[in-house]
Amino acid sequence: MSFLCFDHKLNEISIDKEFQYQRSFLYGDGHFSTAKVIDGEIQYLTSHIARLQNANDKLKFSQVDWLKLETILKQTVKRLTLGFIKIHFSRGQSLRGYGQCAQIKTTVFVSFGELTSPFVKTLSHPNTIKLTQLTTQLGLQPLLAGLKHCNRLEQVLASVELERTEFPDGLIADIQGNVIETTKANIIWYHQGAWYTPSLINSGVRGVMLEQLLDQKLNIIQADTSMAFVSQQAEAMIVCNCLIGLQAVSSIDDRMLDVELSQKFMKEVSSA
Numbered sequence: 037m038s039f040l041c042f043d044h045k046l047n048e049i050s051i052d053k054e055f056q057y058q059r060s061f062l063y064g065d066g067h068f069s070t071a072k073v074i075d076g077e078i079q080y081l082t083s084h085i086a087r088l089q090n091a092n093d094k095l096k097f098s099q100v101d102w103l104k105l106e107t108i109l110k111q112t113v114k115r116l117t118l119g120f121i122k123i124h125f126s127r128g129q130s131l132r133g134y135g136q137c138a139q140i141k142t143t144v145f146v147s148f149g150e151l152t153s154p155f156v157k158t159l160s161h162p163n164t165i166k167l168t169q170l171t172t173q174l175g176l177q178p179l180l181a182g183l184k185h186c187n188r189l190e191q192v193l194a195s196v197e198l199e200r201t202e203f204p205d206g207l208i209a210d211i212q213g214n215v216i217e218t219t220k221a222n223i224i225w226y227h228q229g230a231w232y233t234p235s236l237i238n239s240g241v242r243g244v245m246l247e248q249l250l251d252q253k254l255n256i257i258q259a260d261t262s263m264a265f266v267s268q269q270a271e272a273m274i275v276c277n278c279l280i281g282l283q284a285v286s287s288i289d290d291r292m293l294d295v296e297l298s299q300k301f302m303k304e305v306s307s308a
Contacts, residue, residue, distance in 0.1 A: 037149035040112070044128070044141035046104045051145075058143060060126030063134065066186040067091040068124040069244070072279050073116040073148070078109060080278065083244045088123060091183045097127055098142045105144070112148055120279065121148040124186075151279075164286035164295055165275060167218065169267055170206040172197050174216055174239040182242035194219045205275065207288065209263040210239045221277040222246040223285075224256055225270040226297055231256045245276040249305065272297040 041051040060066030069084045078084070085106055092099065105123075113121050124147070128140035172194040180187075190208075198206045198219055205218045216234050217223060222243045224233045233250075235258045236242050250256060266273075272294040273285035282305065284298035 037147055040146045042108070042144040042146070044098055044100060044143070046101055046108060046144065054129055057129040058126045059128060059130045059140070060124065060143075060186050062130065064185070064187040065095075066124060066126040067095060068122055068184055068186065070120055070122040070278065071244075072151075073113045073119040073121055075118075076114045076116060078113055078121060080244050080248065081106065081109065083247055084123070084278075087184070087244060087247075088125065091185065092125065092142075094179070094183060095127070095185070096137070097125060098140065100142055100144065109146070112146060116148065116150060119148060119150040121146065164284045165205060166203055166287045167273075167275075167285055168198075168201055168203040168206045168289050169263060170194050170197050170208050170219070172208060174208055174210045176210060176212070176238040178238050181238050181240060182236050184241050184243075191219055207263060207267065212260075213262050213264070214260045215263040215266045216240040218275055221275040221280065221283075224249065224274050224276070225266055226272040226294070226301075227269055228271075231301065232259055232261065234258070235260050243277050245278050245281065249276065252305065254305070267291070272301075274298050274301065 039051055041049050043049050055061065069087050071081065071084045072079045085102060089102060109121060109123065113119065124145040126143045126145065127137060128143050130136065130140060172190065174190050194206065194208050205220055207215055207218055209215050214234065216236070217240045222233065222245065224231050231254065233246065233256050234240060267288050270293065274282050275285060276282045282302045284295045284302065285293055286295050287293055
């Protein structure tokens, strides 16, 4: 993996330049987006840039030259065959204290590389995935809901819980009991003739791949639904993120789901 660092004017700077003062490191005062690269092309680049712009606006970061950033990102990945690129914004440097943000200038970190062999194998021969229900819950914070900010301790705790199981991923609910996402992906599920996805107005990450599905006008209903209901009543389920794309869920704990129904939906999406 390679790593680059840029100042607020997107001039490349040393990656160890007072790194210990970066607010993303000190307070988690940052946000990021990770994209897949195929044959030197960043997938859904426009959507990733829009996501970064939205987070910048909501978190009140200083702005950057977005066209210049896009050019840098495209040049960076030209030699990647099947890889990734992660764009990470830090509010900038700060000696101490949460405040005094008005004059701070954004720092941009870019990491990239080829995907590892196990991941490439999964993409080449996609299998269904088994999920379990996790007890770790997400807090409610509408100011941050949907953003891929750097305060991801809830997902870390959920992942620690997941590692104590034999499952590759697990469903997470918020503190009100509504299902939100998995530790790695967004979800959609099928029930009585309609596809649903969690409402993400109070917690969770609104992923770029989920955004693509919603933009296709597929009549996916966004709703608050309890973990208990989804785990027992969902007839089919799909997980999605930008690296894995869409993946059918075969079971939730010991309850089997309709994989053929999920695969039919996935085919319709890919042909749209």
